[in-house]
Amino acid sequence: EAGVAQSPRYKIIEKRQSVAFWCNPISGHATLYWYQQILGQGPKLLIQFQNNGVVDDSQLPKDRFSAERLKGVDSTLKIQPAKLEDSAVYLCASTPYDRAATGELFFGEGSRLTVL
Amino acid sequence: AQSVTQLDSHVSVSEGTPVLLRCNYSSSYSPSLFWYVQHPNKGLQLLLKYTSAATLVKGINGFEAEFKKSETSFHLTKPSAHMSDAAEYFCVVSEPTGFQKLVFGTGTRLLVSP
Numbered sequence: 090e091a092g093v094a095q096s097p098r099y100k101i102i103e104k105r106q107s108v109a110f111w112c113n114p115i116s117g118h119a120t121l122y123w124y125q126q127i128l129g130q131g132p133k134l135l136i137q138f139q140n141n142g143v144v145d146d147s148q149l150p151k152d153r154f155s156a157e158r159l160k161g162v163d164s165t166l167k168i169q170p171a172k173l174e175d176s177a178v179y180l181c182a183s184t185p186y187d188r189a190a191t192g193e194l195f196f197g198e199g200s201r202l203t204v205l
Numbered sequence: 206a207q208s209v210t211q212l213d214s215h216v217s218v219s220e221g222t223p224v225l226l227r228c229n230y231s232s233s234y235s236p237s238l239f240w241y242v243q244h245p246n247k248g249l250q251l252l253l254k255y256t257s258a259a260t261l262v263k264g265i266n267g268f269e270a271e272f273k274k275s276e277t278s279f280h281l282t283k284p285s286a287h288m289s290d291a292a293e294y295f296c297v298v299s300e301p302t303g304f305q306k307l308v309f310g311t312g313t314r315l316l317v318s319p
Contacts, residue, residue, distance in 0.1 A: 131309030192239055192299050196248035
């Protein structure tokens, strides 16, 4: 089966510009996550969706980050305006509804953002 | 809050020798613990998980981990390293919310030399 698809794989922008990342989860997976992985650190959860509803966005910097999952399938993460400290790999993951409680997530390859 | 500490940022072994990646956890509850692996330019993949059924957990590719409550540890081991094991390994603890929230450690990079 196809894995979690993310695009773009790489993006370089100037600070204060905006950027958007797209994620298409594995077909049928109801739960979708966005993680931020800064160099040298472990991934940190930004937002979790169950279908098209938000389950947890407590660590999402809402003044500059936004995310949506229209129709409960693919998702977009936007940063506007970007700061230098937003340089990171943005990981999308998904899992079936009945596996969300098991901790088994399926990750995409990530989108690497460099803010200059 | 739950957290994990990976004691080594880098571990170097020779092919065919044992692997030990160390992880200590902090949890107010009976935790669920995981090891994830990240190969270069690949997505994170679940290696194994502990959910209180058995303290010794076997995972993919010959890896296993032992949950030791008295030591608050969940170390990852493999008897004989293979070149393909070279990757970044993350110890993960889950927070007991309705949908498990994963808290990742900082990672250990495993280097395997011929």
